[in-house]
Amino acid sequence: MVDILIKNATLITMEGKGLGIIPQGAVSIKDNKITEVGQLRNFTQKKAHKEIDVEEKVVMPGLIDAHIHTGIGILRGLSQDVDNWMEGGLWPFVKALDEEGRVKGSMVNIIEGLKAGTTTFCDYDNPMGKIANNHAQVGSRAVLADTVNEMSDKSDIEVGDLYPLDPSVGQEKLRNALELMEKWHGYKDGRIRCLMGPQGPDMMSKELLLEVKEIAKRYNTKIHMHVAQGDREIYQMEKRYGKRSIQYLDEIGYLDDMLLAVHLTEATAEETKLVAQRGASMILCSGSIGIIDGIVPPAAEFKKYSSKLALGSDQAPGNNCNNMFNEMKFTAILNKCKVNDPKVFPAWEVLKMATINAAKALGMEDEIGSIAPGKKADIIIVDTNSPSMFPALQTPQRNIVPNLVYSANGSEVETVIIDGEIVMEERRLTKTNEKQAILEGQKAAENIAQRAEKFYKNMNTTLSKKMEEGLI
Amino acid sequence: MVDILIKNATLITMEGKGLGIIPQGAVSIKDNKITEVGQLRNFTQKKAHKEIDVEEKVVMPGLIDAHIHTGIGILRGLSQDVDNWMEGGLWPFVKALDEEGRVKGSMVNIIEGLKAGTTTFCDYDNPMGKIANNHAQVGSRAVLADTVNEMSDKSDIEVGDLYPLDPSVGQEKLRNALELMEKWHGYKDGRIRCLMGPQGPDMMSKELLLEVKEIAKRYNTKIHMHVAQGDREIYQMEKRYGKRSIQYLDEIGYLDDMLLAVHLTEATAEETKLVAQRGASMILCSGSIGIIDGIVPPAAEFKKYSSKLALGSDQAPGNNCNNMFNEMKFTAILNKCKVNDPKVFPAWEVLKMATINAAKALGMEDEIGSIAPGKKADIIIVDTNSPSMFPALQTPQRNIVPNLVYSANGSEVETVIIDGEIVMEERRLTKTNEKQAILEGQKAAENIAQRAEKFYKNMNTTLSKKMEEGLI
Known part of the structure; x- marks a missing residue:
């Protein structure tokens, strides 16, 4: 029976x-x-x-959300329609974001995805150790990465400066990532698993990137990383190494089938081809990159050479929803309009990107998709x-x-x-009280908003002006 | 009280x-x-x-759907991802579409819109006299147009031929439109009203267009018309009159504040500017034109000169939903990606297009929006x-x-x-049985599908091949 x-x-x-x-x-x-x-x-x-x-x-x-940051979901809708989404609007709220807000907000984010048919969440955030409890509770399948970088929270960086990289920060974050791996990788017959999540090639040294790769090999997991995610990254890479992200990653042996390359917003056609040919996967976040940057990433280029193309809803502040039906719709229409051709990105192909091709991209096609x-x-x-x-x-x-x-x-x-x-x-x-989760999340959000007030007041941003004008 | x-x-x-x-x-x-x-x-x-x-x-x-064809909603999803949406896929089903299918399908379409917050439907279809009963029953606010053209259903037109225009068809359709006007215009303190709906400048003679305009003046209503809706229209206009749609309409005195110009897909920046400056409204159907044609219409151009810009969900076969939240989302992201600028079409502006600016576009700002x-x-x-x-x-x-x-x-x-x-x-x-409406609509749809089978078999289209391959 x-x-x-x-x-x-x-x-x-x-x-x-x-x-x-x-x-x-x-x-x-x-x-x-x-x-x-x-x-x-x-x-x-x-x-x-x-x-x-x-x-x-x-x-x-079930649908696979191949790239989501549930830990900042609680800041949904706080920075829209501006240049420099992060500095131009989200910053005061990020400064005020605490662990409680991250964890409570993550719970609502997961519920949002789940109610829209997402069964696998590639969640990329911190403190992932605590966020993992949410996935354990609601019953979702999760592929977790605790963000690793060498960016010090304390340093105030001027636009145009090279980020100062702090190896001690990197080592601490690596310890968290390893702790996560030890605690959660393989939980419940592999319903929850972990992989390595270096934040981006511009945010850490070559040495740390290579260390991350060794660890990933040891645990036989993939590497989930933002690649060519914005002009700022490319600027940093050129300033620090005299080369663009993808050439750099190729030279240090990072472009292979262990890599899940997220965004590729700034990748040229040639660079995208190289990523695909080297066997890496691409994760396309149509909604988030469209709304934040007004850009349609080179997924059409990628899929000429590889079927390992998956979709991700990214983070709620920006996208603003974590709903894979939304991602499928955006992916189809944005790519059609990019080349003025209704035949590209047909429905059946996009449905594959949210299911079986996502499973291939994650190396999980024997289990899901x-x-x-x-x-x-x-x-x-x-x-x-x-x-x-x-x-x-x-x-x-x-x-x-x-x-x-x-x-x-x-x-x-x-x-x-x-x-x-x-x-x-x-x-x-069946396993979570939705109403209660939203109620608790709302309280945590109001606390964040209160703490953000003092940073917000000094900013005098486009958004604060729009707020005064009653437009938001 | x-x-x-x-x-x-x-x-x-x-x-x-x-x-x-x-x-x-x-x-x-x-x-x-x-x-x-x-x-x-x-x-x-x-x-x-x-x-x-x-x-x-x-x-x-409530949201205003400024352009919807509920009468063909029953053909949702039957022609996607192809060139020539109509000839390339929908045609066998349109041939098999009967009055029952139109009316029952319309009912579900209206329910769909209503459940997504649409309170005003500018419904453009036929037999509008029967479809009006649906709006009366569910309680929606409706602005109805019975399509007027001189296109004979019997004539088989080869691609590239000038459409033969049949004045007797035009007069019959005009009679239907006038009947609709007499019966429904002003129903329930104006909850339902009517306007004139010439289908497009390529589908009828100048004489009929001018006759329609006189009638619109007499009833003090607007004119709801597709304008520059595709390359086929422009081709027909150039072949018949030696000029493009907008120049032609300007010359015959059609570009004024009585005109609701739908789509403008093929309008140049200059033409769009002229439409706006003459006082006409623009109705933008982002989802439908994006999915069917892969085009983002020149709404950014229009709104430089006029705020009378409204959104429409168009028809379910094509778009494929009649949901104004979807239209708002598509409008914002498509226009951002068109010019690679996240600042354009901000949320507050798009919300206006679905409410107060739509009311202005329809000349109903004293009543709704x-x-x-x-x-x-x-x-x-x-x-x-x-x-x-x-x-x-x-x-x-x-x-x-x-x-x-x-x-x-x-x-x-x-x-x-x-x-x-x-x-x-x-x-x-509260006023309609949703389940029953869907059940009845589903039966009508199955009847249409059965009748369409004989036309479908002979077509050997891209879509029928995809169907054989199990991709749709």
Whole structure:
């Protein structure tokens, strides 16, 4: 007898050459794994402790958010529509951000993603040791990195200055990252795992980068890093090393299949090609880079050479949501408009980027990203009776995949199963009190806002003027 | 005693120079109008038949969808990611589309918009006489146009041919439009009104266009028309008249404040400037034009000269959703990425385009688009306790407006009041059975799909190949 049987599903398995669509399909789950997938009429594992008749709704792999910073989610919406998002607006609030705010805010961020169908969170932040508890509690699959850099919080850097790098800071952060690894890597049969997260090539010495790489090899994990993420990074790299980020990383042996290169905002076509050809993955954050920088990163270039392209929602201050349906939509439309061609980034391709190709990018394709026997049971049920998914047609042409990408907004996700466990059912979280989490987060946010007031007053920013004018 | 008192609101009135934000605010409603707006502590009309304590949630004007075709909503998702969206994919389904499908599909489309906070629908379709019943039933505010053109359905046109125009078709469609006007214009104290809807300058003779204009003058209504909506239109205009659409329209006296010019996809900067300077409004459909054509229309050019810029969700096959939160998001990010500048199309400006500036564009600013005494009571309540709106901060800097535009997806809309009537409460429609509407629509859609099969089989399109490959 299996634990869960999902039947009468419009299955989108993401297996095989196409999307592996099976109308009138079924999936069975035992413990944390998928045990059988196929047409209901040929199904063998029909006895289950829990049977879910989904009445032709869509059943598909959970979405993978390949780059998210839940620890600053609590600053959502505080710096928008400005140059220099960080210095121009977010800074007073970052200064006032405490551990409580990071951890409480992270919880709401995770809930937000989960309710929109995200089952795997590549969470990149600190204090990750504490944030990991949130993932453990809500039941999410998490791939965690505790940010490593050599940036001292105390130093006041003028624009244009080379960042002073402080090796003692680097060593402390490395210790945190190792502690995280020791404590959480492999938790619950690998539902939570860790990797190394050097913040960027401009924020640490070559020596530390190489040390990080050795550790990653030892633990057999990937390296999750911002690469060519902005003109400031390129400026720092040229000033310090006389070369751009990607050439530098190639020379020190960083461009290989261990690397998850996030953003590539400033990468040229040639540089992007090199990253892809060396076997590294690209993580594209369409919403965040579009809203913060007005840029569409070179994902079209990357995917000419590699399918290891994943999507990430990045951080709520900036993006401003952590919703993979939003990322799919933005990715499709922004890339179409970049080259004035409606054919590029079609729905099926973008859906792959949020599922099976993301799993490949993370090196986790044997475990997640599709619905297949033996894989971990990370599955979402999407309500095709929602107005935004109406109508649901199977023949002569199916309209479900385009509607998932272009129309659904995440609120159609009805049920979320992670690692064989139902963590959301009929839109109610089963393991966490959503209301309580938001209430506690709101209190923490108000405390941050209060502390930020003294920094904010002295800034006289574009945003504070807009606030005075009543525009925000 | 008033009918409804909304209290403890974070009011975004859209009145005055800024956005007219009033924390701890209240609004009262009697019959179909707003009677008082202000801070709760100074409020006079405190006795009400129904009191809604919104506990600091956002209360704002209902959103205005300035261009929507609900009559083809039932074909959602059937033609995506191709050149020639209509001929390349939608055609077999359009051929099979019957009146039942149009009307039943329209109902679900309206429900979709309404649940995402749209209170005014500028619905442009046919048979509008029947679709009007849907708006009457659900309680939406509607500005209706029955499409007028001289295109014969029977003629098979080869690509590159000049469309044959048939004056008898034009006269029949004009009769329908006049019937609609006589029957519905002014219904329920103007909750439903009508205007003239010539489909485009390429689809009818100059004589018919001028006749339409005379009728619009007689009824004192605007003219809602697609202008420079694609390269095909420009090609037809140049072939027939030796000039582009906007020059032609200017010469025949069509560019004035009666005109709502939809799309302007192909308009040059100079042409756009002329449209704005002549006093016409622009309706921007960011999602639909982005997905179908990969183009960002020249809204930035338009708004240099005029504030009469509104947003429209266009038709579900193409866009694919009729959700104004989606339109706001797309409008901001696409325009930022068009010019690589995060400062353009800031949140507050986009929010205006969906409310007060849309009302100006429609010439309805005395009635809708903001919360002010004497205006019609079209109001939505947005749940700021949703994860996507978390946290909600008022000081030292408010983050609510950016989060409404960049993060909310419409599912945060809790309550919708139109013309003083609560049409949705706690996400349940009060006047329509949503489930039943979707069930009936789904049946109608399946009938269309069945009839489309014979046309579809002969087409051998990109999409039918993708269908065979299991990609859609």
